[in-house]
Structure formats: structure tokens, C-alpha cells
Amino acid sequence: MTAALIDGKAIAKDLRERISGAVGPLEAALGRKPGLAVVLVGEDPASQVYVRNKAKLTRAVGMESFEHRLAADTPQAEVEALIRQLNEDETVDGILLQLPLPDGLDANAAIALIDPEKDVDGLTEVNAGRIVLGKQGLVPCTPQGSVILAKSHLPDLSGLNAVVIGRSILVGKPLALLLQSENATVTMAHSRTKDLAEVCRSADILCAAVGRPEMVRGDWIKPGATIIDVGINRIEAEDGTAKLVGDVAFDEAKEVAGAITPVPGGVGPMTIACLLRNTLLAAARRAGQPDPQGV
Numbered sequence: 393m394t395a396a397l398i399d400g401k402a403i404a405k406d407l408r409e410r411i412s413g414a415v416g417p418l419e420a421a422l423g424r425k426p427g428l429a430v431v432l433v434g435e436d437p438a439s440q441v442y443v444r445n446k447a448k449l450t451r452a453v454g455m456e457s458f459e460h461r462l463a464a465d466t467p468q469a470e471v472e473a474l475i476r477q478l479n480e481d482e483t484v485d486g487i488l489l490q491l492p493l494p495d496g497l498d499a500n501a502a503i504a505l506i507d508p509e510k511d512v513d514g515l516t517e518v519n520a521g522r523i524v525l526g527k528q529g530l531v532p533c534t535p536q537g538s539v540i541l542a543k544s545h546l547p548d549l550s551g552l553n554a555v556v557i558g559r560s561i562l563v564g565k566p567l568a569l570l571l572q573s574e575n576a577t578v579t580m581a582h583s584r585t586k587d588l589a590e591v592c593r594s595a596d597i598l599c600a601a602v603g604r605p606e607m608v609r610g611d612w613i614k615p616g617a618t619i620i621d622v623g624i625n626r627i628e629a630e631d632g633t634a635k636l637v638g639d640v641a642f643d644e645a646k647e648v649a650g651a652i653t654p655v656p657g658g659v660g661p662m663t664i665a666c667l668l669r670n671t672l673l674a675a676a677r678r679a680g681q682p683d684p685q686g687v
């Protein structure tokens with residue numbers, strides 16, 4: 393058996409095109425483009441690539457991109473002053489503080505300052521609380537993208553067994569809640585879970601978000617299951633070059649699963665598309681406009 397490939401790159405492109413179509417009418421209503429501010433502290437090369445891609449795709453859908461690059465030794469007070477300034481800036485609809493921050497900086501204290509209506513990463517207590525309460529808010533991008541990919545193959549998740557490995561604040565925890573709100577029966581597994589392989593074998597939908605290269609093996613997978621691989625791990629290939637792999641051993645998994653997301657080209661591109669979607673929603677809501685439809 394060979395699994396169907398869930399093409400995150402194509403699904404993300406399609407979502408960005410629909411976002412792009414909604415930006416024009418919103419721009420007319422606002423009298424300006426929706427704006428996304430990205431704050432990058434320090435010089436982590438992987439973060440720099442990611443921030444550059446985001447800025448390019450933000451402009452490609454017709455939004456304004458504001459980039460703020462601060463030195464790795466920037467004092468906490470200066471990071472916080474920038475966030476306060478972006479909160480006040482009417483042309484900024486979304487604020488993304490690129491994580492992790494360099495050592496010595498307190499990410500939680502900085503995130504807590506972000507205006508929840510501009511919190512396009514969905515990391516503030518207000519937006520986390522809204523997910524728990526089932527209220528409308530801004531949902532973290534990677535979990536949102538993961539659910540869109542799962543539903544692209546399985547439109548109705550109702551009654552299915554979903555297993556999420558990983559319980560991070562950015563991904564695992566909100567992903568489990570979103571799957572539950574789709575009426576899946578959700579198990580939140582993690583590094584201390586007993587008989588993890590056996591738990592995974594119960595999954596109709598298996599989401600791996602642990603950050604361990606190829607940890608999930610083929611024999612952990614129920615035949616026909618849908619696999620959402622959230623991991624993006626940079627490892628050294630046999631020939632010494634760098635390559636990206638997920639948290640799932642793809643070549644083994646594809647022989648057993650019904651459908652699987654590749655890495656790269658799976659959840660990663662969806663994360664960025666959902667960030668743009670959140671920026672669009674934040675811009676509309678801040679202006680008292682209805683949520684754009686069809687995105």
C-alpha cells in the first residue's frame with residue numbers, strides 16, 4: 393500500500409490565493425492595506441530564512457510587511473517597548489514575535505504584552521482561553537494548518553480517534569483542542585506516555601509534533617490512517633549535506649498510512665498561509681468589518 397500525499401504546498405498556495413482575493417475589498421474598506429509586523433531578535437540563520445519567506449508571501453497577498461530586527465543583546469525593556477509601540481500603531485493588524493528569543497530574554501513577559509486582537513500567533517492568554525472556551529479568537533497557525541490538511545483528506549473528523557504526540561503551547565495543546573472541537577476523540581500523548589507505539593496504533597489521525605527526527609515508525613501506524621507530520625528537523629544526510637525530515641519515518645509510514653503530509657511541503661507552508669489568514673481576520677475585526685468569507 394502506498395499512502396496518498398497531502399500536498400501542503402498546493403493547499404497553502406490555494407489558501408493564499410483566496411486570502412489575496414479578500415485583501416482587495418478589505419483594503420478598500422480600511423483605506424489601507426492590512427499590515428503584519430514581525431519582530432526578530434538575534435541572528436539565528438533558520439529564523440532569518442523563515443522571516444524573509446514570510447515577508448515575501450505577506451507582500452504577495454497584498455498586505456504590508458513591517459520587519460523589526462533587533463540585536464541578540466537587546467535588553468528586555470527595548471523588546472517590550474517595541475511591542476507596546478506596535479500595539480499602538482493603527483497600521484499594524486498583526487504582531488508576530490519570532491520564537492525562541494535569545495538567552496536572557498523573557499518570551500512569556502513579551503508575549504503577554506501583545507494586544508490579543510493583534511496576536512496572530514494565538515499565543516496570548518486571551519486567545520488560548522478562547523480556544524478552551526470554544527469562543528472566536530485567533531488560533532495558532534501550525535495547529536490550524538494541521539487541521540486544514542487533515543480535513544482535506546478526511547472532511548468529517550467526527551468520531552475518529554486522533555492521537556497528538558507532543559503537548560507544546562504553540563502546537564500540541566491547541567491542536568488537540570481543535571481536533572476535539574471537530575468532534576474527534578483525542579488522546580494527548582507525549583514523551584512520558586506508556587506504550588506510545590500502541591497508543592499511536594489506535595489513531596485514525598496521527599499528529600506528530602515532538603521535534604524528534606523520524607521518531608514515529610511504520611509499525612506505529614494503523615493501516616489506512618491519516619498522518620500529519622508537524623516536525624521540521626534539519627539533519628545531516630548520509631552524504632553529509634543538510635536535509636529536512638519530519639517526526640515520522642516517511643518511507644516506512646507511506647507503506648502503511650492512507651494519507652500523509654510530506655516534510656518539506658506539508659505543514660510548514662500551511663503555517664505561513666494561516667498566519668496571513670489570521671492577519672486578514674485581525675484587520676477585519678479591528679475595523680469592525682465582518683470576517684472575510686471563503687478563506
Ligand SMILES: Nc1nc(=O)c2c([nH]1)NC[C@@H]1CN(c3ccc(C(=O)N[C@@H](CCC(=O)O)C(=O)O)cc3)C=[N+]21
Pocket residue numbers: 442488489490491492513533534624636655656657658659660661662663664
Ligand atoms: N512566534 C513564532 N511563530 C511561528 O510560527 C514560528 C516561530 N515563532 N519560530 C520558528 C517556527 C518555525 N516556523 C516555520 C514555519 C514554516 C516553515 C516552512 O514553510 N518550511 C518549509 C521548508 C522550508 C525550508 O526548506 O527550510 C516546508 O516545511 O516545506 C518552517 C518553519 C514557524 N515558527
Ligand SMILES: [Mg+2]
Pocket residue numbers: 558559582583584
Ligand atoms: Mg513532550
